[in-house]
Amino acid sequence: RRGKMAKSTQLIDNEVFRAYATYTAIVLLKMMLMSLITAYFRITRKAFVNPEDTASFGKGESAKKFLRTDPDVERVRRGHLNDLENIVPFVGIGLLYALSGPELSTALLHFRIFTGARIFHTFAYLIPLPQPGRGLSWAVGYSVTFSMAYKVLKTAWLL
Amino acid sequence: RRGKMAKSTQLIDNEVFRAYATYTAIVLLKMMLMSLITAYFRITRKAFVNPEDTASFGKGESAKKFLRTDPDVERVRRGHLNDLENIVPFVGIGLLYALSGPELSTALLHFRIFTGARIFHTFAYLIPLPQPGRGLSWAVGYSVTFSMAYKVLKTAWLL
Amino acid sequence: RRGKMAKSTQLIDNEVFRAYATYTAIVLLKMMLMSLITAYFRITRKAFVNPEDTASFGKGESAKKFLRTDPDVERVRRGHLNDLENIVPFVGIGLLYALSGPELSTALLHFRIFTGARIFHTFAYLIPLPQPGRGLSWAVGYSVTFSMAYKVLKTAWLL
Numbered sequence: 001r002r003g004k005m006a007k008s009t010q011l012i013d014n015e016v017f018r019a020y021a022t023y024t025a026i027v028l029l030k031m032m033l034m035s036l037i038t039a040y041f042r043i044t045r046k047a048f049v050n051p052e053d054t055a056s057f058g059k060g061e062s063a064k065k066f067l068r069t070d071p072d073v074e075r076v077r078r079g080h081l082n083d084l085e086n087i088v089p090f091v092g093i094g095l096l097y098a099l100s101g102p103e104l105s106t107a108l109l110h111f112r113i114f115t116g117a118r119i120f121h122t123f124a125y126l127i128p129l130p131q132p133g134r135g136l137s138w139a140v141g142y143s144v145t146f147s148m149a150y151k152v153l154k155t156a157w158l159l
Numbered sequence: 160r161r162g163k164m165a166k167s168t169q170l171i172d173n174e175v176f177r178a179y180a181t182y183t184a185i186v187l188l189k190m191m192l193m194s195l196i197t198a199y200f201r202i203t204r205k206a207f208v209n210p211e212d213t214a215s216f217g218k219g220e221s222a223k224k225f226l227r228t229d230p231d232v233e234r235v236r237r238g239h240l241n242d243l244e245n246i247v248p249f250v251g252i253g254l255l256y257a258l259s260g261p262e263l264s265t266a267l268l269h270f271r272i273f274t275g276a277r278i279f280h281t282f283a284y285l286i287p288l289p290q291p292g293r294g295l296s297w298a299v300g301y302s303v304t305f306s307m308a309y310k311v312l313k314t315a316w317l318l
Numbered sequence: 319r320r321g322k323m324a325k326s327t328q329l330i331d332n333e334v335f336r337a338y339a340t341y342t343a344i345v346l347l348k349m350m351l352m353s354l355i356t357a358y359f360r361i362t363r364k365a366f367v368n369p370e371d372t373a374s375f376g377k378g379e380s381a382k383k384f385l386r387t388d389p390d391v392e393r394v395r396r397g398h399l400n401d402l403e404n405i406v407p408f409v410g411i412g413l414l415y416a417l418s419g420p421e422l423s424t425a426l427l428h429f430r431i432f433t434g435a436r437i438f439h440t441f442a443y444l445i446p447l448p449q450p451g452r453g454l455s456w457a458v459g460y461s462v463t464f465s466m467a468y469k470v471l472k473t474a475w476l477l
Contacts, residue, residue, distance in 0.1 A: 011258045012315055021255040021315035025308045028248040032301065035244060049237065052287050078367065084243060084402060085353060089346040091251045092409045096339040099329045128370050142350065149343045156330055156339035170417045171474055180414040180474035184467045187407040191460065194403060208396065211446050243402060250410045 016107045020098035023111035027087050027118055034080035037126070038073060045070040079125040083118070086138070089145050090114055097148035100155040110144050117141040175266045179257035182270035186246050186277055193239035196285070197232060204229040238284040242277070245297070248304050249273055256307035259314040269303050276300040334425045338416035341429035345405050345436055352398035355444070356391060363388040397443040401436070404456070408432055408463050415466035418473040428462050435459040 011017045041047070047070035048054050054063040094114075098107065117140040124134035170176045200206070206229035207213050213222040253273075257266065276299040283293035329335045359365070365388035366372050372381040412432075416425065435458040442452035 012255075012260065015317060017258075018315040018317040021259075021311055022317050025252055025255060025311045025315075028251050029305070029308055031244075032248050032304065035297075035301070050234070050287065050293075052290050052293075055289060075368070080244065084247065085349075085398065088247060088402065088406060088409075089350050091247075092346050093343055095254075095413075096330075096343060099335075100339075101330065128368065130373060131370050134368075134370075138353075142353070145350065146347070149347055152339055152343045156336040156343075158333060158336040158340050171414075171419065174476060176417075177474040177476040180418075180470055181476050184411055184414060184470045184474075187410050188464070188467055190403075191407050191463065194456075194460070209393070209446065209452075211449050211452075214448060239403065243406065247406060250406075254413075 014098075015104050016098050016102060019104065019108050019111055020094055023115050024091050024094060027090065027115055030119060030122065031080070031083040031087050034076060034083060034122075038076045038080065041070065041073045041076055045072055047073050075128070076126065079122060082121070082125070082138070086141055086145070087118065090141070090148075093145055093149045093152060096152040096156065100152050102151060110148055114141050114144040117144070173257075174263050175257050175261060178263065178267050178270055179253055182274050183250055183253060186249065186274055189278060189281065190239070190242040190246050193235060193242060193281075197235045197239065200229065200232045200235055204231055206232050234284065234287070238281055241280070241284070241297070245300055245304070246277065249300070249307075252304055252308045252311060255311040255315065259311050261310060269307055273300050273303040276303070332416075333422050334416050334420060337422065337426050337429055338412055341433050342409050342412060345408065345433055348437060348440065349398070349401040349405050352394060352401060352440075356394045356398065359388065359391045359394055363390055365391050393446070394444065397440055400439070400443070400456070404459055404463070405436065408459070408466075411463055411467045411470060414470040414474065418470050420469060428466055432459050432462040435462070 012021065042053075046057070046066045047068050048066050051063075051067060054066040057063045057066055094111070097110070102110075117137045121134060121137040121141065123129065124137055128134070171180065201212075205216070205225045206227050207225050210222075210226060213225040216222045216225055253270070256269070261269075276296045280293060280296040280300065282288070283296055287293070330339065360371075364375070364384045365386050366384050369381070369385060372384040375381045375384055412429070415428070420428075435455045439452060439455040439459065441447070442455055446452065
């Protein structure tokens with residue numbers, strides 16, 4: 001058993017895979033942070049969706065007025081959904097890319113640019129920065145994932 | 160070829176990886192169940208979004224009245240989105256965690272608590288239970304993923 | 319180090335894993351395409367959510383009228399969310415399935431049917447085709463993922 005276990009944890013000894021693990025953990029933690037920011041705005045703006053969430057504000061009509069949408073809450077939620085739409089492909093394709101034997105320096109370049117672009121995208125969405133700031137950071141992350149997908153398909157292609 | 164195949168399927172022989180596979184399949188199936196519950200409520204509450212989905216109820220105005228939102232449908236959909244936001248990080252970070260060589264007992268503890276918390280979260284959302292039931296179960300799952308991310312970053316760190 | 323790296327990229331030498339990598343890259347790229355289609359409809363229909371996105375159309379009231387929802391935009395967004403709900407489980411469970419040692423022909427059957435069903439689902443949603451076209455293609459993809467989850471749980475089960 002010990003031998004098998006040692007073998008199967010070898011992935012984490014591979015430098016490209018370690019880089020993938022580091023950046024994937026970072027972008028997923030960044031995405032998880034959106035939940036906390038949503039909660040913060042829901043509480044400070046007193047804007048909820050579920051009746052049971054407003055029960056502590058009183059009963060009946062007095063609590064009902066907190067069942068409303070707030071522009072700041074909706075903005076964070078859009079940022080969160082955009083993260084899901086873009087970070088999910090990065091995590092999936094990035095794993096295959098890390099296993100397709102790229103050079104460490106090339107892999108690091110991909111992971112770093114993607115992670116930087118998504119962190120910038122979050123600031124651009126939440127501040128908000130004037131366009132095309134957010135649009136460009138989205139396109140940069142998108143292109144990185146696309147480039148990794150190209151490498152994966154070139155290496156693994158078996159249809 | 161046979162040799163290679165045997166080698167590359169070794170991951171599934173690793174006990175921590177087997178535990179990861181088991182719990183990941185369970186939480187992803189649980190998440191997929193939300194689609195069926197949404198469909199159930201859409202059909203029983205007759206509340207649809209797409210005009211083509213109401214065609215079987217007749218034509219013109221008689222079908223149009225079923226293009227509406229229903230509180231039960233929206234509640235399931237919020238639960239489904241919350242699953243996506245929380246189960247995606249678990250699956251991604253959990254894989255890296257399983258490959259970072261944790262003790263089986265520690266890994267099982269993480270996977271079991273996360274899975275239990277998300278199943279409870281679904282019940283808390285759909286019944287619904289009074290707060291802070293749903294909030295706490297969300298926080299428990301969130302903390303487990305955070306704890307696994309910490310282990311991944313400590314083991315793999317390569318920026 | 320070289321030896322380790324060679325070993326850990328061996329996954330990509332496994333034919334089932336190569337097939338998984340190919341189809342996963344294809345469905346994730348297909349999902350990413352939904353972002354471009356959303357952007358296309360937002361621009362051609364002039365329907366935006368964020369005030370900063372309409373700044374180039376002028377100031378004040380003249381730009382404000384483009385902050386609106388458009389049926390075509392919303393349709394693509396629903397298709398995109400449906401992709402997330404279904405492609406995420408496929409990618410996660412599919413990886414475990416590919417590592418559970420299935421026959422190449424069985425694995426290819428699963429991956430091909432899922433990918434075909436999701437591509438059909440996108441056309442059915444966007445054209446739109448009359449029901450039950452979209453519903454059936456959804457059910458086919460769902461069943462494939464379910465079948466893979468069954469194999470994973472049968473092979474890996476460790477609770």
